[in-house]
Amino acid sequence: MSGRNVTVVGLQWGDEGKGKIVDALAGHMRYVVRYCGGANAGHTVLVGQEKFALHLIPCGVLRQDVCNIVGNGVAFDPVVAWKEISALRQRNVSVDGENLRISSAANVVMPWHKLQDTLSEASLAEGKKIGTTARGIGPCYSDKANRSTAIRAADLLDASILGEKIRAIVEIKNKIFAALYDAEAMDAEAIVSEYTELGKNLEAMICNTGGLLRAAVAGDVPILFEGGQGSMLDVDHGTYPFVTSSNVTACGVPSGAGIPPSAIGRVVGLIKAYSTRVGEGPFPTEQDNELGDTIRQAGNEYGTTTGRPRRCGWFDAFAVKYATDLSGVDEFALSLLDVLTGLSELNICTGYRIKGQVQEMFDPAKMSGVECIYKTLPGWDSDITGCRTFDQLPAEARDYVNCVEELLQRPVGFISVGPERSQTIVHHSGTEGLDK
Ligand code: GDP
Ligand code: IMO
Numbered sequence: 001m002s003g004r005n006v007t008v009v010g011l012q013w014g015d016e017g018k019g020k021i022v023d024a025l026a027g028h029m030r031y032v033v034r035y036c037g038g039a040n041a042g043h044t045v046l047v048g049q050e051k052f053a054l055h056l057i058p059c060g061v062l063r064q065d066v067c068n069i070v071g072n073g074v075a076f077d078p079v080v081a082w083k084e085i086s087a088l089r090q091r092n093v094s095v096d097g098e099n100l101r102i103s104s105a106a107n108v109v110m111p112w113h114k115l116q117d118t119l120s121e122a123s124l125a126e127g128k129k130i131g132t133t134a135r136g137i138g139p140c141y142s143d144k145a146n147r148s149t150a151i152r153a154a155d156l157l158d159a160s161i162l163g164e165k166i167r168a169i170v171e172i173k174n175k176i177f178a179a180l181y182d183a184e185a186m187d188a189e190a191i192v193s194e195y196t197e198l199g200k201n202l203e204a205m206i207c208n209t210g211g212l213l214r215a216a217v218a219g220d221v222p223i224l225f226e227g228g229q230g231s232m233l234d235v236d237h238g239t240y241p242f243v244t245s246s247n248v249t250a251c252g253v254p255s256g257a258g259i260p261p262s263a264i265g266r267v268v269g270l271i272k273a274y275s276t277r278v279g280e281g282p283f284p285t286e287q288d289n290e291l292g293d294t295i296r297q298a299g300n301e302y303g304t305t306t307g308r309p310r311r312c313g314w315f316d317a318f319a320v321k322y323a324t325d326l327s328g329v330d331e332f333a334l335s336l337l338d339v340l341t342g343l344s345e346l347n348i349c350t351g352y353r354i355k356g357q358v359q360e361m362f363d364p365a366k367m368s369g370v371e372c373i374y375k376t377l378p379g380w381d382s383d384i385t386g387c388r389t390f391d392q393l394p395a396e397a398r399d400y401v402n403c404v405e406e407l408l409q410r411p412v413g414f415i416s417v418g419p420e421r422s423q424t425i426v427h428h429s430g431t432e433g434l435d436k
């Protein structure tokens with residue numbers, strides 16, 4: 001059972017290149033499912049010369065015969081979803097109730113969530129700010145846990161229930177926002193009419209996706225679970241409080257999609273050949289210097305969702321090993337290796353020291369101010385973007401990959417040497433290939 005299922009999960013701070021690999025593997029899948037996060041994600045897929053940046057719609061949408069599912073664990077923003085659907089249609093990508101299904105149990109991001117995200121961040125002192133994407137993610141999940149102030153996708157389908165809920169919640173939020181932030185009152189009626197309209201637009205897509213997926217699991221129909229964010233941003237296991245608000249590791253798949261844990265299939269851990277982070281929080285291998293700028297330029301490291309420059313640094317094998325063990329990673333997809341071309345020396349962090357003491361066990365709560373222990377490897381100069389086999393890579397690049405495998409004690413299944421579908425080397429992979 002679930003022999004062909006795959007879970008793709010980011011093992012760093014997001015933007016590891018999940019979109020490219022999900023799109024590549026989706027050719028073999030019947031379902032592609034988002035189970036966490038929301039429009040805070042930005043997944044880039046290049047099809048020929050065409051670039052797609054997807055936020056809420058799963059990356060399987062660019063493949064025919066794939067049904068894309070926005071799972072119950074997603075903070076679903078119907079405004080972003082409808083914009084994205086319309087933009088895809090304009091580019092001749094068909095999106096309808098056949099190839100896109102939205103869980104009726106997904107919690108809806110409402111205007112007050114986005115407002116609160118922005119107001120709350122603005123009110124925090126430097127050093128306390130999280131550096132969110134302002135997409136309303138944290139406030140939406142807060143209301144999910146609070147229950148009485150939450151709206152689910154199913155509510156969008158019943159105008160009278162929706163109207164009643166919006167009016168009641170706006171009354172509460174207006175009082176809170178006025179008291180806390182001296183904010184102007186929101187107009188409940190304008191929100192009711194906007195979201196009733198969105199409900200009509202999305203009606204054909206909203207359904208019981210958990211039931212669909214469990215039937216697929218029972219029938220051994222292949223499913224790919226598309227992670228959002230990265231493991232170090234997981235609300236329970238990341239660098240709390242500088243994290244997102246959902247369970248983004250493979251541990252979040254069963255509850256975020258509504259399938260049994262045994263159905264998550266083979267876990268492919270996405271790692272970029274260096275590290276990046278957007279937003280605040282500890283980042284031990286950060287290179288806030290010329291080297292970091294060089295990597296940012298070479299890798300075009302600017303946020304897909306917010307356009308913010310990403311912080312750049314060396315590959316942190318100590319942190320990635322933790323994320324690997326947490327998600328039970330079977331193999332890695334190592335991306336953006338080409339970005340390291342031209343650097344004379346490369347560092348990989350193998351551990352941390354705190355007050356001179358080497359840390360035995362990784363602890364995401366103990367990452368601030370640590371001293372990194374580095375292994376230094378020689379770099380390479382020749383362009384690797386045209387390499388299609390491991391043997392075509394320069395010896396130094398092969399050594400770098402071998403070193404990653406050795407430190408993490410798992411195989412590197414895929415090596416990505418450019419953003420295009422074809423720029424991928426299948427290496428030690430046990431996952432059904434990328435040839436479709
Ligand atoms: P995601 O959030 O994990 O899907 O990643 P993003 O799309 O936010 O960021 C990854 C960026 O790197 C995108 O612009 C991709 O097109 C690009 N990309 C993916 N793989 C590679 C690669 O191997 N080399 C290069 N140079 N770019 C890549
Ligand atoms: P993908 O799926 C990178 C970061 C934000 C911020 C923190 C909390 O493209 O890899 P939030 O808006 O979620 O409350 O912000 O999480 N963040 C991401 N960073 N890639 C992402 O998604 C991210 N989603 C959230 O920058 O630091």
Ligand code: MG
Pocket residue numbers: 014015016041042043044304
């Ligand atoms: Mg991204």
